[in-house]
Amino acid sequence: MKRVVIKVGGALLDQPSTITSLFAQIKQLQSQAQIVLVHGGGTLTEKLLTQLGLTSEKKNGLRVTPVEHMPIIAGTLAGTANKVLCAQAHTAGLAPVGLSLIDGNIISCTQLDADYGAVGVPQANQSSLFEVLMTNRFLPVVSSIGCDHAGQLLNVNADHAATAIAKLLNAQLIMLSDVAGVLGHDDVLIKQLDANHSQELQQKGVIGGGMQVKVDAAFQAANTLAQPVAIASWNDRLSDILAAHCGTQIISSSRLEHA
Numbered sequence: 001m002k003r004v005v006i007k008v009g010g011a012l013l014d015q016p017s018t019i020t021s022l023f024a025q026i027k028q029l030q031s032q033a034q035i036v037l038v039h040g041g042g043t044l045t046e047k048l049l050t051q052l053g054l055t056s057e058k059k060n061g062l063r064v065t066p067v068e069h070m071p072i073i074a075g076t077l078a079g080t081a082n083k084v085l086c087a088q089a090h091t092a093g094l095a096p097v098g099l100s101l102i103d104g105n106i107i108s109c110t111q112l113d114a115d116y117g118a119v120g121v122p123q124a125n126q127s128s129l130f131e132v133l134m135t136n137r138f139l140p141v142v143s144s145i146g147c148d149h150a151g152q153l154l155n156v157n158a159d160h161a162a163t164a165i166a167k168l169l170n171a172q173l174i175m176l177s178d179v180a181g182v183l184g185h186d187d188v189l190i191k192q193l194d195a196n197h198s199q200e201l202q203q204k205g206v207i208g209g210g211m212q213v214k215v216d217a218a219f220q221a222a223n224t225l226a227q228p229v230a231i232a233s234w235n236d237r238l239s240d241i242l243a244a245h246c247g248t249q250i251i252s253s254s255r256l257e258h259a
């Protein structure tokens with residue numbers, strides 16, 4: 001059966017009707033595909049850190065994470081964000097199983113760089129837990145909290161986590177966010193984006209912040225999987241995204257060479 005990894009940004013948590021619609025579509029899609037949902041929670045994390053009087057800086061789109069912030073970040077991502085989504089999936093008649101990257105040794109992580117603190121770089125590791133769950137029609141709902149060899153909790157960007165999971169499962173990857181896809185000059189939606197065009201737009205600052213991280217992660221996945229990755233809006237229909245009728249298709253280098 002075809003496999004699809006769907007990544008949703010954490011701002012989705014503020015859109016209850018969109019969550020309801022998305023889970024209804026996931027339920028339908030489960031008859032044709034094995035699905036894993038990977039989620040972020042950046043906005044929720046930011047809100048709680050601010051409420052606690054802590055400042056949080058982003059560097060190249062990644063949250064610099066002092067080790068002492070990790071209990072709060074693990075709480076929002078693997079706790080609140082994960083459980084709210086699982087509860088909504090349950091209400092939609094799905095059978096969610098909330099996981100982090102640590103569970104079942106799905107993804108191994110190393111620390112990115114001391115300058116970023118407890119930020120992890122994820123790598124595909126072991127798929128057996130996913131196989132068991134998906135074969136039995138459970139919906140894995142995965143947060144981007146990982147750990148290193150020594151057991152230190154790490155904050156992994158959720159786009160990076162989704163890419164590692166798509167590679168692990170050799171799955172089609174769909175990244176859903178609060179925009180129609182990658183926007184070019186004058187905010188016009190780019191339907192197909194190749195590496196050269198992306199580099200040009202990044203240099204001009206047209207693609208920036210969180211979208212830069214997402215696009216780079218999508219290229220990594222597209223190149224490894226040798227198939228396009230979709231970046232689209234969570235208001236688009238999943239069937240339309242899978243048919244490449246909306247959003248941006250991130251095109252792998254190998255596709256270009258063979259085009």
Ligand SMILES: Nc1ncnc2c1ncn2[C@@H]1O[C@H](COP(=O)(O)OP(=O)(O)O)[C@@H](O)[C@H]1O
Pocket residue numbers: 008009010011040042159176177178179181182183184206207208209210211212214
């Ligand atoms: N060229 C671009 N096209 C679309 N969005 C962009 C672009 N450049 C920067 N962005 C910003 O990136 C955001 C999406 O990234 P991010 O907030 O990290 O998403 P998510 O939390 O869903 O992973 C958009 O809401 C937009 O503000």
Ligand SMILES: CC(=O)N[C@@H](CCC(=O)OP(=O)(O)O)C(=O)O
Pocket residue numbers: 008009010011039040041042043045061062063064073077119120144155156157158159210
């Ligand atoms: C290292 C890093 O950047 N971690 C992210 C993890 C959450 C995330 O990626 O959430 P979204 O998908 O909603 O942006 C963060 O702390 O915001």
